[in-house]
Each structure stands twice: as C-alpha cells, then as structure tokens.
Amino acid sequence: MANMLTSELEGLLYGRELDSPVVKVVRALSGHGAVSTSQIARNTGLARSTVSTILADLKRSNLVVEMETRNPGPGRPAVAHSLNPEAGTCVGALLDVDEIRVIVADVAHNVVADLAMPVEREYSPTKAARVVKHAVDTLYKEHSLAYGSLIGIGFALSAPLAPDGRIMRSSALHGWQGIDFREAFQPVLEKPIFADSESNCAALAEMMWGAATGSSDFVLLKLNPTVSGAVVIDGKPLVGASGSAGEMGHIVIDPHGPLCRCGNRGCLELYCGAGFVSRMATDWLGRSMPVSEIVSRAIQGETGFRRLLADAGEAAGRGLSMAGAMINPPLFIISGVLASAGELLLAPLRASYEKHSFVKHEDVDEAHYPVFKAGKFLDNDNCLGAAGLVLRHSSRLK
Amino acid sequence: MANMLTSELEGLLYGRELDSPVVKVVRALSGHGAVSTSQIARNTGLARSTVSTILADLKRSNLVVEMETRNPGPGRPAVAHSLNPEAGTCVGALLDVDEIRVIVADVAHNVVADLAMPVEREYSPTKAARVVKHAVDTLYKEHSLAYGSLIGIGFALSAPLAPDGRIMRSSALHGWQGIDFREAFQPVLEKPIFADSESNCAALAEMMWGAATGSSDFVLLKLNPTVSGAVVIDGKPLVGASGSAGEMGHIVIDPHGPLCRCGNRGCLELYCGAGFVSRMATDWLGRSMPVSEIVSRAIQGETGFRRLLADAGEAAGRGLSMAGAMINPPLFIISGVLASAGELLLAPLRASYEKHSFVKHEDVDEAHYPVFKAGKFLDNDNCLGAAGLVLRHSSRLK
DNA sequence: GATCATTTTGTCATTTACGACATAATTGTC
DNA sequence: GACAATTATGTCGTAAATGACAAAATGATC
Incomplete structure (x- = not known):
C-alpha cells in the first residue's frame, strides 16, 4: 500500500518541470501545515481552479488528506489540506567534518528518526555513501518503516557544490575536490538524491518551517x-x-x-x-x-x-x-x-x-x-533542510 | 502608418503578464541583433512552435523583419529576425544631480537623438517631468519623428526606488523622499513609463548590448x-x-x-x-x-x-x-x-x-x-539601459 | 549526382492552465 | 428566522503553450 502510494508520488513529483504547477502545490503544502485551496492559489500565484483540480488528483492518490478547521471571519469555511504523513518518507543527511548525521521525516516533515555518527576526519565519498546507506537501513529497520516508502534523500554538504554538481575544495571535506556528487552517491543509494551546501539547507529549513x-x-x-x-x-x-x-x-x-x-x-x-x-x-x-x-x-x-x-x-x-x-x-x-x-x-x-x-x-x-x-532552529536546521530538498526538489542533481 | 504599428505593438507588449511568451520573444529580439527562431526558443526556454507562431504574428504586424544570414555548419540555414526599426521609438531619460539627459532610440535600439541639459541642483519632480517632456517634444520635432511612434519612456534615477514605486532619500535628488514616481511623472508624459536606479539601468545596457x-x-x-x-x-x-x-x-x-x-x-x-x-x-x-x-x-x-x-x-x-x-x-x-x-x-x-x-x-x-x-559603455550606459527598460518592460511601474 | 546526416522551420492535435459561472457554507444584521 | 454579505469550492468552455510530425534546405560522403 505504502509502496503504491510512493510510486504514484514519485510519478507526480519527478519527471516534471521543476516549477510545474503540481510541484508548486506540493511545495506550498510542504511548507505550512494545513492550507486551504485558495490559500495555496494565492501563495503560488496559480489559478484557484488549477489548484482545485490538482488537489483533487492528489487526494485521489491519497497523497493529500483533508483536515477540518475553523474559520475566524464570515464566509464558507476553508477545507484544510495537508500532505498525508503515510504517503512516504524523506531522509536528510548532513556530511560534516567529523560527523555524519541522518534524519528520517515523513512527508509532512515530522521527524521520525535521528542518528548522528562520529566519523574519522578526511573520510572519502565512498565511505560517506556507505555510512549513510547503512544508517538509513538501520533506522528503517529499527522503526519498522518500509524502505520502499523512501522517496528521496537530501544531502547537506560542508563544502561548496558547483551548479554542475561537482564538489569544490573545502577545508571540511578533504580531497573531495572535483568529484561529481551524483556519480559518487547515486549508485550506492538507489533513490533520487538531492544536495546543497549546509548553509543553504539551513536557509531552506528556516524558510519552510522557521523564522523566514x-x-x-x-x-x-x-x-x-x-x-x-x-x-x-x-x-x-x-x-x-x-x-x-x-x-x-x-x-x-x-x-x-x-x-x-x-x-x-x-x-x-x-x-x-x-x-x-x-x-x-x-x-x-x-x-x-x-x-x-x-x-x-x-x-x-x-x-x-x-x-x-x-x-x-x-x-x-x-x-x-x-x-x-x-x-x-x-x-x-x-x-x-x-x-x-x-x-x-x-x-x-x-x-x-x-x-x-x-x-x-x-x-x-x-x-x-x-x-x-x-533563527528558529539551533541544532538540526541543515538536516531538516536537506530532507526538505526532497519534496521541494529544488536542487541541482537531476 | 507608424502610428498603427505602434498601437499594435503596444497592444502586443502591454496588457500582458511581465513574463508572457510574447514579451520574452521581444526581449530576446531586443538583446541580440539578428536571431533565428530556434535560437530564441533556446534562449527563452519556450517551445520552438510557440516562438514560431508568435514570430508569425509579429511579422504580420510588421514589428519584426527578416534578414538573410549564412549558416556555418550543415543543416537548413536559419532565418534571422530582428525588430523593425520603423516600428516605433523609445526614450531613455537620466535624472542626475545637476543634469537631465534624454536619448531617443528606435525599437532596434539605435540611438536616434541625444540631448543633455544642465539643471540647477535640487530640482523638483514636477520640474523634472516638464523638462523631460519638453526635451522629448523638441527632439521629436527636430528629427521629424512622430510623437505617436513613441511607445514608452524609461527613467534612470540617481536615487533608490523601492519596489512599491516610491523614491527613497538620496543625496542626489533632494527632497524627493516618499514621492510616488508614477504619480509624479505619468500625468505629464502621457505614455507608459518605466524606471529603475541609474546603476541598474547601466547593468541592463551591459547585459543587452554590452560586455555582459x-x-x-x-x-x-x-x-x-x-x-x-x-x-x-x-x-x-x-x-x-x-x-x-x-x-x-x-x-x-x-x-x-x-x-x-x-x-x-x-x-x-x-x-x-x-x-x-x-x-x-x-x-x-x-x-x-x-x-x-x-x-x-x-x-x-x-x-x-x-x-x-x-x-x-x-x-x-x-x-x-x-x-x-x-x-x-x-x-x-x-x-x-x-x-x-x-x-x-x-x-x-x-x-x-x-x-x-x-x-x-x-x-x-x-x-x-x-x-x-x-564595461562596454563608458558614457551613456544608464540612458541606454533606461530606453532598454521600455522594450524589456521589466520595471516596477505597472 | 544520389544519399545521408544535420539543422531549421511550420502545422496540427493534444494537453494544460485559466477565467467565468454557479454553488455551498458560514457570520452578522434586522 | 430570513436575508445580505462574505468567502471557499468545483465545473466547464476557452485560450494558449506544447510535443510530435513532416517538410525544407544545406554540407558531407561515396
């Protein structure tokens, strides 16, 4: 069941333009908790009718659920929509100097699991990919989550990542200069991957759920x-x-x-x-x-x-x-x-x-x-933002 | 004749979204001299077919003319398009501390006329509007241009202009703080107006025709x-x-x-x-x-x-x-x-x-x-860019 | 000189987003 | 309790952008 939903979600999200209406709607939903159709329309700049039909599709696929809410003023009360937490899970991974940290969040971005692992400095990309893969496997087993429900992995890197997906020299991730991030991580993880610099992930977290x-x-x-x-x-x-x-x-x-x-x-x-x-x-x-x-x-x-x-x-x-x-x-x-x-x-x-x-x-x-x-987040902003990359799927590894 | 063309051009350009396909195509044309259909498609990200039909419309209205060009490699040779210089004129005006400068350019952005007028410091917005209006009238008469062919006036301001169209305090344009630019200039000039800071106009000129x-x-x-x-x-x-x-x-x-x-x-x-x-x-x-x-x-x-x-x-x-x-x-x-x-x-x-x-x-x-x-332009970058605002019609006075 | 690869171009059916309309569900007021 | 005012929602016809197809115009190859 969860698997079916996930593949549908993948179909709806990927294979589309990065700023197609569907993605915009999902993005709006992933930001705020519960939003009405018209609110989404206002936020995204799309027509209400467009949002309406898209939401209908998403509801039919069970990716979006309705929640009842009260309206303060007069007028017909809005129907609040939010992403169905059961629809899938995302992983956010931080690759830091001496630590690799992995969090698992559901589609509604509730953090389900969290694991920080110290690693010896100057670890290699291959090592990092294996550590993340192992951590994800462990966490999914421990919390009895279906690996199939995982729709994507976002990475927060302690190094600059050029627009072409190549890693530039940094003092934190030594010897990674010139490496193509996608080539190094995709084969090991077998899921859609996304990446951005650590601080850009933090900014994303603040923008989606924090002070911004x-x-x-x-x-x-x-x-x-x-x-x-x-x-x-x-x-x-x-x-x-x-x-x-x-x-x-x-x-x-x-x-x-x-x-x-x-x-x-x-x-x-x-x-x-x-x-x-x-x-x-x-x-x-x-x-x-x-x-x-x-x-x-x-x-x-x-x-x-x-x-x-x-x-x-x-x-x-x-x-x-x-x-x-x-x-x-x-x-x-x-x-x-x-x-x-x-x-x-x-x-x-x-x-x-x-x-x-x-x-x-x-x-x-x-x-x-x-x-x-x-800022609102003091500790795990980058991990959270990395997980956010997945649903927002704004990043540069297509 | 020119008037008819102009009103058609206005119809095509204004009344549309700021990033509608038509505007994108005109923007692409106003940048480089002679571009082919497929080049425009590549530059703008639009589908070739879209560009094709739009160009057909523009050609029917005589706003775009074809030019023959050679192709270096194999394949069918491209048809080069460019804006028809006869289709209309734009004005770029610089409002500086002690000088107001006005240039007239045709739609292909050839400078047709140029006039720099010293003004006493601390001039008022009303004064500025009158001076510009007078300069434009004079230039159009001198060069026997039809005022009806003028499709818009762009302003390069020596002061910051907030996104809402209000002028902020500056040392150059004294006493203009808080003024709504549109309200002050639109009534006098009776044409679509556009404005940006002097340096942003300069950047625009470099981007469209210069080193960038x-x-x-x-x-x-x-x-x-x-x-x-x-x-x-x-x-x-x-x-x-x-x-x-x-x-x-x-x-x-x-x-x-x-x-x-x-x-x-x-x-x-x-x-x-x-x-x-x-x-x-x-x-x-x-x-x-x-x-x-x-x-x-x-x-x-x-x-x-x-x-x-x-x-x-x-x-x-x-x-x-x-x-x-x-x-x-x-x-x-x-x-x-x-x-x-x-x-x-x-x-x-x-x-x-x-x-x-x-x-x-x-x-x-x-x-x-x-x-x-x-940079390519040393002297009149800001005026040129101001005129460029008109066709690009990216600015904040709707 | 015929054929192929290449690149551009225009047409057309399909998809898609939108605006307009009709409807629904609430609050406030007389 | 009825009625206006307000806001949200869903449907449908229309306009528009797209992708796929076919054709055209060249250089390269044999």
Whole structure:
C-alpha cells in the first residue's frame, strides 16, 4: 500500500518541470501545515481552479488528506489540506567534518528518526555513501518503516557544490575536490538524491518551517564555530559560480587582522564566530568554557559574558551591513549557537548594522527597513533542510 | 502608418503578464541583433512552435523583419529576425544631480537623438517631468519623428526606488523622499513609463548590448566620482527592500577611515572612486587634472598615474571580494571612467580579488572562477539601459 | 549526382492552465 | 428566522503553450 502510494508520488513529483504547477502545490503544502485551496492559489500565484483540480488528483492518490478547521471571519469555511504523513518518507543527511548525521521525516516533515555518527576526519565519498546507506537501513529497520516508502534523500554538504554538481575544495571535506556528487552517491543509494551546501539547507529549513516562513528574500547568517550563511532570492538560495555564495564568514573585514584558518587575514568569522566568544572567555577566565554555558551565563545577567556577545553582535552587524549594501534584503535571520542569546546579540547587531549602513533608518519608512530575527532552529536546521530538498526538489542533481 | 504599428505593438507588449511568451520573444529580439527562431526558443526556454507562431504574428504586424544570414555548419540555414526599426521609438531619460539627459532610440535600439541639459541642483519632480517632456517634444520635432511612434519612456534615477514605486532619500535628488514616481511623472508624459536606479539601468545596457551579453548573473561596479553598482541575478537586477541593492560604493571597508559624503567612515568609494584618483593626483602634482587625462597619461606609460590606478584597482578588488563571498557571480563588469584604463586597472583588481577571496583560483577550475571585464559603455550606459527598460518592460511601474 | 546526416522551420492535435459561472457554507444584521 | 454579505469550492468552455510530425534546405560522403 505504502509502496503504491510512493510510486504514484514519485510519478507526480519527478519527471516534471521543476516549477510545474503540481510541484508548486506540493511545495506550498510542504511548507505550512494545513492550507486551504485558495490559500495555496494565492501563495503560488496559480489559478484557484488549477489548484482545485490538482488537489483533487492528489487526494485521489491519497497523497493529500483533508483536515477540518475553523474559520475566524464570515464566509464558507476553508477545507484544510495537508500532505498525508503515510504517503512516504524523506531522509536528510548532513556530511560534516567529523560527523555524519541522518534524519528520517515523513512527508509532512515530522521527524521520525535521528542518528548522528562520529566519523574519522578526511573520510572519502565512498565511505560517506556507505555510512549513510547503512544508517538509513538501520533506522528503517529499527522503526519498522518500509524502505520502499523512501522517496528521496537530501544531502547537506560542508563544502561548496558547483551548479554542475561537482564538489569544490573545502577545508571540511578533504580531497573531495572535483568529484561529481551524483556519480559518487547515486549508485550506492538507489533513490533520487538531492544536495546543497549546509548553509543553504539551513536557509531552506528556516524558510519552510522557521523564522523566514513566508519570506522569499532574506539573508541568513549562522554564528557557530564556523560562520556561514546563505542568500535567498526569490525563494531560491543562491548557489554561485562555484557553489560558494553566502560564505559570509570569510569576508575580509580587516586585511591586517589575525590569520584565519582559510588562509586569509581578518575574516568576519574571527570576530563574530563562536570561536571568538570562547577564545575571549578563556583569556578572561583562565580556563575554557562551553559556548552554550557562556550564553546562558550572559542571559542570567553576567555583564562580562554579555559584553562578549555584544562584541560579536557588533562585528556581525558590520558584516551584515555589507550584505545590506549589496543585496538590501528585507529580512536577516541570525542563527547558530550564538543566536540563542536572543536580544543580547541582536540589539548590538542592529545598532552596528545601522551605524555602518548606507541606508539609515530615518531615510526610509519602517516597511522598507530590514527586520532582524533569530533563527528558529539551533541544532538540526541543515538536516531538516536537506530532507526538505526532497519534496521541494529544488536542487541541482537531476 | 507608424502610428498603427505602434498601437499594435503596444497592444502586443502591454496588457500582458511581465513574463508572457510574447514579451520574452521581444526581449530576446531586443538583446541580440539578428536571431533565428530556434535560437530564441533556446534562449527563452519556450517551445520552438510557440516562438514560431508568435514570430508569425509579429511579422504580420510588421514589428519584426527578416534578414538573410549564412549558416556555418550543415543543416537548413536559419532565418534571422530582428525588430523593425520603423516600428516605433523609445526614450531613455537620466535624472542626475545637476543634469537631465534624454536619448531617443528606435525599437532596434539605435540611438536616434541625444540631448543633455544642465539643471540647477535640487530640482523638483514636477520640474523634472516638464523638462523631460519638453526635451522629448523638441527632439521629436527636430528629427521629424512622430510623437505617436513613441511607445514608452524609461527613467534612470540617481536615487533608490523601492519596489512599491516610491523614491527613497538620496543625496542626489533632494527632497524627493516618499514621492510616488508614477504619480509624479505619468500625468505629464502621457505614455507608459518605466524606471529603475541609474546603476541598474547601466547593468541592463551591459547585459543587452554590452560586455555582459548572454550573461544572466553578474555584478557590475561603476567607478565614477560616485561609485555605484548592480547585482544581476537570473537576468533581473536586484532591487532590494528599499531599492538600494547594489550600492557597493558605500560598503564600509574601514570603520576608522576618512569621512564620506554619505555620513559614514571609510566607504569603498573613498578608495576606488574617480574622486580618489583625482585627489591623489592633485596632491602629487600640486594642481588638479581631469580624470580622463590621468587615465590617458597612465596608458601612455607614466608610472605615477599607473600606480594611482593600481591603488584604486586594489581597493575595488577588495570590495568585489566581498561580493564574491556573498554572491559568487561568474562575471564582474567594471565600468565608469576608471574602467577606460583597461588592464592597468583590471590586473591589480584581479590580484587583489584573489588575495582577499575565500575561494582561491587553485580551488576551482577555470570554468568556475569569475571573469573580470571592462564595461562596454563608458558614457551613456544608464540612458541606454533606461530606453532598454521600455522594450524589456521589466520595471516596477505597472 | 544520389544519399545521408544535420539543422531549421511550420502545422496540427493534444494537453494544460485559466477565467467565468454557479454553488455551498458560514457570520452578522434586522 | 430570513436575508445580505462574505468567502471557499468545483465545473466547464476557452485560450494558449506544447510535443510530435513532416517538410525544407544545406554540407558531407561515396
């Protein structure tokens, strides 16, 4: 049964244009939880009648189920639709420096299973493919899921992926340069695969279910030990000529600054990454302290730690002011560990952005001035987004 | 006769969706000179049959004419199509600080007439509309063109224009903040009007007829007394929340640097604008010298002037490395007065970009590394692009 | 010089998305 | 409780874009 549904779903999703009406509708459904026909029509720009017939097809195939909802205002109450969780499962896999993490989600994007595996550094693509395959097999067996229900696997890569599907050099995935991702992973996994950079996946997660819901243009900045980011234009994360769009952590803000792991001097990462905060804390305390503890101490009111976060926010704001000048997005999402500090980070960040920006707050009315928000996901944004690639099936491995 | 054609053209162009097949075809035709049916199909992504029928319509209305061409390889020779220059005229108008410039071009984008008028600073929108109207009337009379053949007027603004059509504060067009561009200009001109920022128009010109022909993703940097720029993604120049996307001249590269006219410190403009070059030359010579002369002296081999241009290139490269990190475009176009120095500017610029970039040349193969080119238009790029808005009719005043 | 491969072009039946209409289900008001 | 107002939904004819087919016009090959 589930198998039949899955093959139908595959037929409906793949083999189609990347922006065909069907895909748009599924995309809209995969975003918000329960949506009515007319809402989908408004969101996608399609005609109501088109959405209506498509939904009828999807319901006939049991891929979409109805849910009853209340309407606040007058008028006929809307029928809420959502993807049938039983229709299939997706996998999201993160390939990080020293860790491979796999999550299983149903079509409605509820996380069903989660498995993080440490791996020795400098692992090979072949190794990675085998590890993922094994993890998926294990998880499906453990949770008694049918492997046939798996409709696709999305990958979040800690390396740039060029538009042609080739992996570019990165410090995280060593020796992968020049490898064709599809060729390396497709044979082992025997399912449709999708991939994007780790930070683009994170942006996708925030756009579909997080702080950027409903926004199609925003810039994401992730403040972890490494600082990365993504630029989303018109609902699509920018890829770039070599797949490295959004790498804001390595904007050089001081050519005479300290040396960065990337080989340049004075990269933004050195001034607003989690590494900066923990290094400063160590200097101050004489001992090391986990970043999460630094943040919670700051929240509890310890001024020293607050100042550290403010300094990081100041630098981040300066970095984002550059994005503001070039891209001028209506929304900035700040995520990563440091973002859990909330306003302690955001307030100085906003002030610094304003200070270093060309467009001042008074130059424009409120509606035209960018909004700064903390991200919703702190831990598994990239895995979640990778799973999201499958249903959204926006990625570059056809 | 011309009038009949024009009204037909208007009917075909306006009243349609902004990306309807007809508009796409006209757009393709307005770009390259002579294109075959199948080439248009490939460029636009439309089916050959669609293009075929549309072209038939356009030919019947005399808006498109055939030209014979040779084919190099085997196969049936292609029939080249191009817009009929007699079908109508477009106007491009630049509203600058102390100058209003108007050009008239035919539908094939040959410039028919050109008129630059100095105006006193801080002129009002009403004044501007009247001046443009008067200039257009004069030019059409002088060149014995029928006013009825005018199908639309495009404006290049020296101010940000928000997506909703409202003008934001700028140092060039004083007191225009909050004005609805359409409301202010439409009544006076009685023709379809279009508008975009000056630098976005310049980018459009480079994309349609200049150094970025065929590219749909690139970053433009204009090195004039003011330094501006544009970011083109997917064939569309970014607008931004308040219309100030691409304002790269005011990225702060040194928070403790000298004060900039915009009120910040250490903006990029101060290190790579034409103002920087002329200021340094004045210091050195003890007298002022026009930038154009500085450039030609440098070309003739005078090392002092060469060094000045190299310094500007160095700074520009550093600025562009930030665009590289965020956007990672495959192409950078450098235009403005300084770009006439050619490799004297570009060589140090490339070196500096490479030095300050995260993605090094050796990290990727040639195909994934960005190309740096000088722009094709030095003087009237913005006017030309403004006229281009009309046929492309991509702009935000519906 | 005939044949093949190649590329372009136009036509036509099929598919597809849309706009218009009619209908359904609720809230608020008199 | 009836009626207007409002909003959502489904159906159907129409317009439009497409894919498949057939034909045309060349260069290359034997």
